[in-house]
Amino acid sequence: MSRGYFADMSDLKKNGGKIAMASKTLIPAAVAAKFPSVEVSYSDGKSFKLPIGSDGNVVDRDNVDLPKATLLCLSFRASSQAMNDTWSKPFLNAFGDSKNIHLYEVSFVDSWLLSRNPVKWLLLRMMKKSNPAENSGALQRQLVYSFGDHYYFRKELKILNLLTGYMFLLDSFGRIRWQGYGAATEEELSSLLSSTSLLLEEK
Template sequence: MNRGYFADISELKKHGGKIAMANKVIIPAISALKFPSREVNFSDGKSLKLPIVSEGNGVEAKKMAVPAASLMCLSFRASSQAMIDSWTVPFLEAFRASRNIQMYEVSFIDSWFLSMNPIKRLLLRIMRKSNDDEKNNALQRQFVYSFGDHYYFRKELKILNLLTGYIFLLDRFGRIRWQGFGLATKEELASLLSSTSRLLEEK
């Protein structure tokens, strides 16, 4: 879990961030693992614990509508943003009218200096992104930031390489029903979209 940058870059050169192929079909609920909870910050400083689920998330679940599906896109280094976009842009296009899906792009910032409160607040203001192109969509990309050590969070998700992007599709109970890595292929995108449609149909 604590391997170095050069091990990550060496692995990236071999497979371009595609550490594994995405699921071809949706993971059955009975065998799906729970996505670990994590506190994140919006650029306006507001915090939220993700994922929003229909049980076990207390205040957040009561304050917010619980989505039938959530797409969690994890980025640990800026170099993986193009990988994340290869999934989120087609996903947004396919489900732009859906009010029962949430999509979060989570950027992890593990520097102790940048996690200090005055610096953290300044950084969040700088990182504000405009969603003007999506303002008429029911589905919005939500950009959030997670500060501090993420060792145990990554350990639960078996995330080793910090240079690639990670995509997780969750159901309303926070279970991982599909996952992908690196740049999306057409076949993987088709699998993601069909798995999401399946979750929207689940009772």
């Protein structure tokens, strides 16, 4: 967990960010791990916790606002954004009309200075101006930001290399049912889309 930039860069040169292959099939619910709760903010400053329903409040699972599937694309450095796009854009195209799916692209800001007010709010305002809405369907590409020290969050998810992207497909209970890394291959993208379709069919 205390790896430095040069170790991460060395790995990136070796594998292009593909630190492991994506899940080939949906992870059974009985053995799926819970995704750790993390606080995020929209560019307008509104904060909430992911996964949806992880804030400690009782959630009515018959509520249509609770997604049956959520794709989280995690980025700790700007270098991974292009990798995440190879997953999120095809995902958005495939499920753009679905009301039961959420898509979040989460950018992590670990800098102590950037996490302090008013610098944090200035940064969020800049993000709001540079990220206009891209789609008008039921499924929205939601860009959110998480500020502060994420050491224990990364430790729980076994995230070591900060230069690559991490994709997690969650079910309505916040369990990790599929994982992907780096840039998507056609086969991996197919497994993500089919796994999402299976989640939508789960009771």
